[in-house]
Amino acid sequence: PISRSSMLFAPDQTVDTNEARVSLDQRHSGRTLDLLKMLTNCLKGGPRQMQTVLFPTEGTEQHQFNVVSELVVYLIKTERQLGAVVSNAAMRNPYPLRIVAVSFELLQALVRGPNAAAIQALMANTGIAELAARLLEHSVFDGYFDNAKLQMRRSILYLILSVLQNAPVSDGSAGRHWISAGCDKVIVDRWQEAHDILLGGANSAELAVEVLNEHVLLHYLVLASMADADASGALWEVVRALELFPDCAARCGTVDVTRSGELYRLTFARPSICNEL
Numbered sequence: 001p002i003s004r005s006s007m008l009f010a011p012d013q014t015v016d017t018n019e020a021r022v023s024l025d026q027r028h029s030g031r032t033l034d035l036l037k038m039l040t041n042c043l044k045g046g047p048r049q050m051q052t053v054l055f056p057t058e059g060t061e062q063h064q065f066n067v068v069s070e071l072v073v074y075l076i077k078t079e080r081q082l083g084a085v086v087s088n089a090a091m092r093n094p095y096p097l098r099i100v101a102v103s104f105e106l107l108q109a110l111v112r113g114p115n116a117a118a119i120q121a122l123m124a125n126t127g128i129a130e131l132a133a134r135l136l137e138h139s140v141f142d143g144y145f146d147n148a149k150l151q152m153r154r155s156i157l158y159l160i161l162s163v164l165q166n167a168p169v170s171d172g173s174a175g176r177h178w179i180s181a182g183c184d185k186v187i188v189d190r191w192q193e194a195h196d197i198l199l200g201g202a203n204s205a206e207l208a209v210e211v212l213n214e215h216v217l218l219h220y221l222v223l224a225s226m227a228d229a230d231a232s233g234a235l236w237e238v239v240r241a242l243e244l245f246p247d248c249a250a251r252c253g254t255v256d257v258t259r260s261g262e263l264y265r266l267t268f269a270r271p272s273i274c275n276e277l
Contacts, residue, residue, distance in 0.1 A: 033098060033099065033102055036105075036106055037102060039067075039106055040105050040106045043110060043112075051110055051115055051118055053067075054067040055067065055068035055110055055121065055122070068106075068107065068122070069125070069126055071103055071107075072131065074103075075135075076127065079100075079131060079138070081096065082096055082138045083138055086138060086144060086145060092144060094148040097148040097152045098148055098152075100155070100156075101148070101152040101154075101155040104155035104158070104159045107122070107128070107159050108158055108159045108162050110122070111159075111163055112162065113166070115166075116166070116167070116168055119163055120167075120171070122163070123167075123173065123177045124173075124177075128159075129177045129180070129181035129183060130181045132159070132160065132178075132181070132183055133181045133182045135156055136153060136156060136186045137186055139153040139156075140190075141193060141194070141197060150207060150215060153190065153215075154218065157219065157222050158218070160183065160222050160226070161221060161222050164225040164228075165225060165266055168260070169262040170262060172229055172231060175228075175230055176229070178226055179226065179235065183226070184223065184226055184235055184238075187222060188223065188238065191223065191242075192244070194212055195244045197212055198213065217248055217251060217252070217269050220239075220244075220248035220252065221252065221267055221268070221269065223235070223239050224267040225266075227239055228265060228267075252267055252269055252270060253268055253270050254267050254268070255268065
């Protein structure tokens with residue numbers, strides 16, 4: 001059995017001492033990364049039994065240890081330190097960024113299948129949407145650990161996309177959760193930032209052009225899926241008014257698929273070979 005303290009030992013909430021920096025370095029060790037990667041590999045292919053072991057939902061044993069809820073609590077406490085750890089010259093440390101990135105990859109694997117019960121429980125009971133918005137605020141590309149920030153941002157965006165594309169169409173609460181938490185606004189800001197770097201308006205020596213191109217498109221895919229889930233249409237108005245919308249929209253397509261008797265509209269990035277046809 002895995003104990004709570006050995007697996008998800010959350011850092012303290014204060015980071016204004018050298019001792020805190022040492023503590024973070026020790027806790028965000030390779031062992032934590034390896035453990036999270038192992039759990040993610042166990043979830044490949046969406047095995048429902050393993051998903052239930054890690055994140056018991058309605059109908060499972062109530063006394064069962066909820067690994068995913070503990071992980072989100074851990075990430076919430078980590079987020080409180082993240083600003084100081086990545087921006088303070090005396091405490092800069094990329095490990096928390098890597099921990100967050102791998103943790104969100106684990107959460108992606110949890111909802112695949114799709115696992116509607118896990119999606120509903122994750123959105124309703126963990127505060128994941130508010131956490132994602134705050135973490136995205138920490139992902140500004142400023143020349144320090146930009147690749148690690150990009151990996152973290154990408155993992156968060158892919159989780160949001162996975163939830164939006166796999167949540168039941170009849171239940172629009174998943175889209176409302178992300179929007180009410182302010183994720184739409186911060187994603188728009190990060191989308192514009194990545195686009196500005198591509199145009200030379202900002203500087204990041206760490207990020208390759210092809211990586212940024214893909215990253216810009218990912219922001220659009222998430223926003224388009226979120227806008228489709230917004231019954232008011234307000235988010236689509238914001239997205240379509242932006243200068244970078246036409247280019248991204250032209251590089252994407254949509255497809256309607258039927259799943260469990262419901263019709264889903266999915267937005268996807270067109271393969272580059274389609275531009276030559």
